[in-house]
Amino acid sequence: MSYSKTNQEHWDAAATIHENSPKGYYDIEGFKNGGLSLKRTHIDELGDIRGKKILHLLCHIGLDTLSLARLGAEVVGVDISPKSIEIAKKLASESNLSATFICSNVYEITKLLDDKFDIVFASHGVICWLEDIKEFMRIAEGYLKPKGYFYMMDGHPISMIMTNEPNGKDLKVERPYYRYSNEPIHCEPSEDYANKEVLVDAPTYEWQHSLSDIINAVCSSNMRLEYLHEFPFCDDNYYINMEKDSEGWWRFKSGDMIPLMFSLKATKL
Numbered sequence: 001m002s003y004s005k006t007n008q009e010h011w012d013a014a015a016t017i018h019e020n021s022p023k024g025y026y027d028i029e030g031f032k033n034g035g036l037s038l039k040r041t042h043i044d045e046l047g048d049i050r051g052k053k054i055l056h057l058l059c060h061i062g063l064d065t066l067s068l069a070r071l072g073a074e075v076v077g078v079d080i081s082p083k084s085i086e087i088a089k090k091l092a093s094e095s096n097l098s099a100t101f102i103c104s105n106v107y108e109i110t111k112l113l114d115d116k117f118d119i120v121f122a123s124h125g126v127i128c129w130l131e132d133i134k135e136f137m138r139i140a141e142g143y144l145k146p147k148g149y150f151y152m153m154d155g156h157p158i159s160m161i162m163t164n165e166p167n168g169k170d171l172k173v174e175r176p177y178y179r180y181s182n183e184p185i186h187c188e189p190s191e192d193y194a195n196k197e198v199l200v201d202a203p204t205y206e207w208q209h210s211l212s213d214i215i216n217a218v219c220s221s222n223m224r225l226e227y228l229h230e231f232p233f234c235d236d237n238y239y240i241n242m243e244k245d246s247e248g249w250w251r252f253k254s255g256d257m258i259p260l261m262f263s264l265k266a267t268k269l
């Protein structure tokens with residue numbers, strides 16, 4: 001089976017778990033009652049998006065896409081997982097929000113979507129699914145109107161190589177930061193990040209990209225990097241000794257010592 005087919009099957013299984021998971025990482029009931037999955041940091045960085053056309057790549061079950069719609073944008077979401085897209089469409093209709101969702105591998109989306117956008121958006125859990133980061137940036141740039149921008153927020157590559165020691169006290173480096181080959185990392189089935197009681201019984205293939213790989217991919221496209229931000233917090237309690245801050249981000253109790261997330265903005269030339 002191809003890497004993308006294996007990953008699609010994993011995400012179909014995970015989407016079903018996420019649709020039914022108790023309030024936590026995904027607050028579906030809160031969203032239906034008028035909430036947003038995006039936090040103040042995203043909203044401040046994006047600025048006023050009312051009336052903007054936004055393409056959301058790797059949109060999963062559409063909560064961030066529909067949050068952008070609730071903030072006034074005209075949105076299109078793309079994801080490889082049919083189950084994720086089915087749930088996203090259902091959520092849109094149950095929330096009375098207008099959105100278009102397309103089921104496609106991001107690397108094949110140009111066969112299905114011919115349009116231009118003010119913003120191309122990608123959030124949380126995107127980089128590790130990208131086999132070819134330069135091609136991804138080229139596709140994102142290709143969908144932008146002149147002066148439109150690409151915005152992404154995701155786990156910092158340094159955080160992607162760390163894991164908790166079984167002793168429950170320490171962190172360890174689990175895999176190399178640098179990408180020595182194009183071969184993906186094979187990940188065995190594991191507990192779901194949004195519902196840790198449940199096993200997602202399907203493996204994945206993932207790719208590690210360093211921060212410089214990501215920035216150089218932006219630089220190799222027809223976009224100018226506006227900023228790169230590094231944050232000492234992340235979107236879930238992935239590591240030991242973390243606590244939630246007032247905005248809902250997770251930080252180490254011992255202080256802000258290493259970057260756990262990044263965001264970047266790049267404008268089409």
Ligand SMILES: C[S@@+](CC[C@H](N)C(=O)[O-])C[C@H]1O[C@@H](n2cnc3c(N)ncnc32)[C@H](O)[C@@H]1O
Nearest residue numbers: 011058060079080081104105106123124125129
């Ligand atoms: C971690 S989720 C994104 C999470 C999303 N930001 C959210 O919080 O709901 C990753 C998504 O990427 C999608 N995906 C993985 N590889 C893809 C590809 N090659 N093309 C399109 N979507 C892909 C998966 O189906 C999954 O829905």
